Amino acid sequence: MNREQGTRDDRAGVGLCPASQPDRSDEVGYAAKAGLLGLTRSLARSVARKGVTVNLVVPGVFETDMTNAMVTSVQEAISTGRRELKDQITIGVRVPHELFHDAAALRGFVADAEEAGIDRLFVGDHVTFKGGQGFDGLLQATALAVLATRITVQTAVYLLPLRHPVPVTRQVVSLAGLAPGRVIFGVGLGGEDPAEFRACGVDPATRGRRMDEAITLVRSLLGGGPVTASGEFFRFDDVSVRPAPTASVPIVIGGRSDAALRRVAKHGDGWLGLWTTPERYAASCDRITEHASACGRQVDRRLHGMHVWCGFGDTPRKARPALAKTMEQLYRTPFEKFERYSPYGTPEDVAAGLRPYVRAGCRSFNLIAGDADARTTIEGALAVRALLRGSPSTS
Numbered sequence: 001m002n003r004e005q006g007t008r009d010d011r012a013g014v015g016l017c018p019a020s021q022p023d024r025s026d027e028v029g030y031a032a033k034a035g036l037l038g039l040t041r042s043l044a045r046s047v048a049r050k051g052v053t054v055n056l057v058v059p060g061v062f063e064t065d066m067t068n069a070m071v072t073s074v075q076e077a078i079s080t081g082r083r084e085l086k087d088q089i090t091i092g093v094r095v096p097h098e099l100f101h102d103a104a105a106l107r108g109f110v111a112d113a114e115e116a117g118i119d120r121l122f123v124g125d126h127v128t129f130k131g132g133q134g135f136d137g138l139l140q141a142t143a144l145a146v147l148a149t150r151i152t153v154q155t156a157v158y159l160l161p162l163r164h165p166v167p168v169t170r171q172v173v174s175l176a177g178l179a180p181g182r183v184i185f186g187v188g189l190g191g192e193d194p195a196e197f198r199a200c201g202v203d204p205a206t207r208g209r210r211m212d213e214a215i216t217l218v219r220s221l222l223g224g225g226p227v228t229a230s231g232e233f234f235r236f237d238d239v240s241v242r243p244a245p246t247a248s249v250p251i252v253i254g255g256r257s258d259a260a261l262r263r264v265a266k267h268g269d270g271w272l273g274l275w276t277t278p279e280r281y282a283a284s285c286d287r288i289t290e291h292a293s294a295c296g297r298q299v300d301r302r303l304h305g306m307h308v309w310c311g312f313g314d315t316p317r318k319a320r321p322a323l324a325k326t327m328e329q330l331y332r333t334p335f336e337k338f339e340r341y342s343p344y345g346t347p348e349d350v351a352a353g354l355r356p357y358v359r360a361g362c363r364s365f366n367l368i369a370g371d372a373d374a375r376t377t378i379e380g381a382l383a384v385r386a387l388l389r390g391s392p393s394t395s
Contacts, residue, residue: 087302089358091385092120092154092366093377100140109374110147116378119385122154122186122366127162128199129192130332138171145179153179156272156307156366157188157254160218161210162200165234168214169221169241172249181247186272187215188254192331208259209233215251215267222249250303256280258287265291270303272366275341278356281306285361305364306357311344312372312380319344323370344370347383358388 093113099106113121121144125137137155144153153175160168176183189211190196194204202210213231220227224244228237250269253260256276264271265288273281285301292299309327313319323344324335331338343353354365367384369377 087363089385089388090119090364091381091388092122092152092156092364093118093381094122094124094156094366094368095140095144096369096372096374096377097135099374100135100143105374106143107147109378110144110151112374113378114148114151116382118151118378118381120152120154120184120366121148122156125155125158126190127159127196129196130330133330138168138175141183142171142175142178145175145183148179148182150182152182152184154184154186154252154366156184156186156252158186159190159196160187160214161189161207162197162202163214165214165217165221165229166236166239166241169218172218172222173241173243173245176245176247176249180245183245184250184252185218186252186254187211188272189260206233212263212267215253215263219251219267252303252305254307256284261287262291264288265297265299266295268299270299270305272305272307273362274307275338276306277341278360278362281357281362282360301361302363304362305366306354306362307366307368308354309338309342309368309370310350310353310380310384311342311370312347312350312376313345316345316349319346319349319370326371347380347387350380351384351387354384354388 095106095109099109110121123137123140123144124135126134127136128134137158141153141155144151158168172183172185189207191204191207197204197207210233213229213233217227217229217231217234221239221241222245224240224242226238226240228239229235251267252270252272253264253268254272254274255261255263256274261271261284271284271288273284276284285304288299288304289301309323311319311323313322323342324339327333327338327342328335335342343350350367354362357365365384365388367377367381369380372380
């Protein structure tokens with residue numbers, strides 16, 4: 001370490017800058033120095049858990065050996081903090097659909113979510129669902145990326161089998177350019193409404209095979225190099241989509257079947273579960289690991305998560321009707337089919353419903369807060385995150 005010039009160790013995330021004061025080490029007792037060292041280590045660990053770089057200013061009263069000890073200690077603390085950051089529970093919220101019809105309201109929601117510290121904003125995707133309902137996931141994600149400056153933007157999930165992989169890749173690359181390092185491309189099969197597939201000229205029975213083919217091509221095209229396809233559904237020669245994203249775009253795949261889990265293991269960076277029990281969540285994560293190992297891949301379990309409908313209200317009895325109505329209108333299916341997977345009530349009630357998933361290893365939750373307004377959505381999600389981070393199994 002050169003104490004005469006500011007230096008930086010990028011691997012550790014530590015910037016070292018000298019103080020301009022004279023050396024007065026004889027005026028400062030060792031105990032005081034040790035106390036400052038401990039405080040610095042504690043602060044570095046805390047800051048690293050927030051994903052922030054640490055710049056360490058070393059007072060001139062410190063001898064070289066104490067300076068080196070401080071830097072080493074802070075580097076260790078940052079490593080610990082970063083591990084804890086990766087294991088921290090994160091919460092994403094779905095942006096209420098009505099906000100995409102009011103630009104000012106959408107702008108305010110994104111600003112409020114960033115200010116509050118929400119981890120992710122996500123959007124769904126349908127072309128013409130159950131009688132014509134729908135919203136374009138990549139277009140809505142682009143609107144969020146334009147408005148956001150720090151928050152991660154996710155599609156959860158985009159119905160890839162309905163589209164051609166080349167124009168989809170172009171859209172993803174354009175989106176990633178607006179929010180480099182802050183885009184997660186979540187994809188899924190869909191299929192709850194076969195008429196939606198037929199309306200797009202796609203045989204619903206082929207959606208799994210189309211997904212496997214398309215996702216392979218999207219991943220290859222995101223690399224920027226020429227790609228040739230000669231599959232069952234897509235054929236093209238030496239196609240490139242450039243420039244490639246400057247930061248990688250994780251591909252997270254939704255689904256519950258064993259075929260979906262195999263798809264994650266073979267093609268995905270993570271898995272998004274929906275309408276599954278905590279026991280099945282844990283077993284599914286194990287299956288993905290097993291399948292990935294057989295493919296010669298590793299899939300980081302920390303990128304797996306749960307997609308959860310929930311309802312906020314003063315009591316469960318008051319929260320249930322609104323959530324039931326919203327889900328029944330969308331899916332045209334009785335709420336009882338979804339109820340066991342969809343916690344409702346106060347944030348404490350919702351957190352209680354999610355806590356078994358935390359014990360099963362889940363660290364990432366996407367919350368769809370029924371018909372809650374913007375303020376309730378953000379405040380409810382923050383309260384749930386705080387409660388889950390305070391769970392005994394995560395402390």
